[in-house]
Amino acid sequence: MEKQNKSLKKGLRFYMHLYRMILIQDLKSKMSYRADFIISTIGMILTNLSGFAAFWILFRNFPSIKGWSYHEILFLYGFSLLAITPVQCFFDNNWSIYRMVYTGDFIKYCFRPVNLFFYFISEVFDIKGVGQFIFGVGVLAYAWNKLRIPCTPIYLFVLLMSVLSASLFMISLMNLAAATGFWIMGSAYVMIFAFKFKDYARYPITIFNPVFRFIFTFIIPIAFVAYYPSLFLVRADEVPLLTYLSPILGIMFFYLSYKVWMKGAMSYSGTGS
Amino acid sequence: MESVIKIEHINKEFKILKKREGLKGSIKDLFSRDYSTLKAVNDISMEIMPGEMVGYLGPNGAGKSTTIKMMTGILKPTSGKIIVNGKVPYTNRTQNAEDIGVVFGQRTQLWWALPVIESFNILKEIYRIDKKTYQDNLEYFDALIGAGELYQKTVRQMSLGQRTLCDILASFLHNPSVVFLDEPTIGLDVSMKSKIRELIRALNKEKGTTVILTTHDMGDVDALCSRIVIIDKGKMIYDNSIEKLRSFFGDYRTVKLKFNKKEEVMQTEALEKEAEDLQSFLKSQFKGAKSLSASVDDKWISVLLKEDEVHMMKVINCIQEKKKIRDMTLEEISTESVIKKIYEGDIQ
């Protein structure tokens, strides 16, 4: 009876349940260090405020850039903050791969009868992302209001969907960057480099020259982290095909990054212990 | 009876990139890579029966962990056959993990920030342990070593020894048929070592779980294993009962000595010379004692003797008449000496 039970496949419900359980436990333990929690949230808000100040000084003097109004750009800014929240909150353990590969600690994740990627990623929930999320919501709401975008359930649903597909691109990009750690020693640089791209993601792709436009759309697809998905809301009258495709492309990109990550993890074997 | 683990002529080779020197070398490395191969495991075969506790012994770098990694399915052997629980471990790693437990000493697999009991609860879900088995095990662990005190502690608050205890408990939580323990006592003090040995012995006995234990500590196998397998440089050099080994080495004694001089500040060569002199002196005094020898061991002069050839007290007295002994300890024979003796053909 027991053996039979074990051979049952572990499906989506199993993983959702497990993830919720780990997350709740982790949150509980984080809450017990309340000071840590508050300080890191405030820290993140302050970091974002200073980033925003630089942005504001730059754009205050230009009423528009290549046909993009200040409030439209602000909208993209807020949107990109929301879109990078999931990668920061839920996929932060990726940053430890290069170190764990170096010390040989990664091997300890390999002995559980669950999906390795899931098991590894579920270990860390990073709370710093929450401060950023709050800030992003504020910026987005302000721009939303100024742009007179209707605030109906349909629009909110479109927002949710487009933020989700946008976030998949950032997650996938970081998965791929992290996976290099399985092959190259000391690949923290690759992670840092990839994460820097989030700063370009917040601008409308049209302000870049054609070469970068191509790169940011098809090679390092950060144009999908804010620009393409948010066109649904900002410029509903000129939505390009890539905007419609962004959810499906996001899923495909994520799947690809997952496969590469798994391949890396499998090819890696712990250093002598 | 059907064996739990069956290994036939497995080999594992690692390709190691030969790094060239300097910037020029690094650039060359980018274009043509020069590999050398390292044979970490060399033609090993063994068969392990249900409920056995096997000590897998060997010095550092012998290939113990590599063998364990192959048995748990995270490494694929370069050649040879492995069957664990009737299955090939690396072909379906995730599923095979259901029925084994693994502890790698000093690398906790529990959630760092959570109380141990919460880690156990998560493991309960991962392995789909039924409620009764789970409760029974928690109570049993508590009765065994008072684990109940540890359940509410977070892993980060624990000492290495407590963490290892909990990791071992966790590896038995789902009643696996085999548990692999890779150097579970490494870095622990004497009392923690004996506590962990007791725990492993009880779990193996009560639950009938097969246990494979790697170590380079003779004390571990002495306390735990009825069968030992010794490997060195990837090759198996011994696979037999501990009794047989003990009948050979039980008579051996190691006496470590410091004399009146300042051994701490002496050059290694000078110390070695002194050991050599002592050895030839002792050999001349005890002509029949073939095994009698002296060597340098970390600022000590270490005398190895066999009790049935010559009594330890006689040797000590004889030395004392010649030189003043400042400090002395008695030790069990080290893994290294055992391996050396096996190589020298004293035992087969």
Ligand SMILES: Nc1ncnc2c1ncn2[C@@H]1O[C@H](COP(=O)(O)OP(=O)(O)O)[C@@H](O)[C@H]1O
């Ligand atoms: N991933 C690896 N790549 C290259 N060499 C390795 C790797 N893992 C182990 N080795 C080498 O294989 C040999 C055996 O290692 P290991 O099995 O860890 O020894 P032990 O556990 O007995 O101390 C060592 O020389 C070690 O350096």
Ligand SMILES: [Mg+2]
């Ligand atoms: Mg080892």
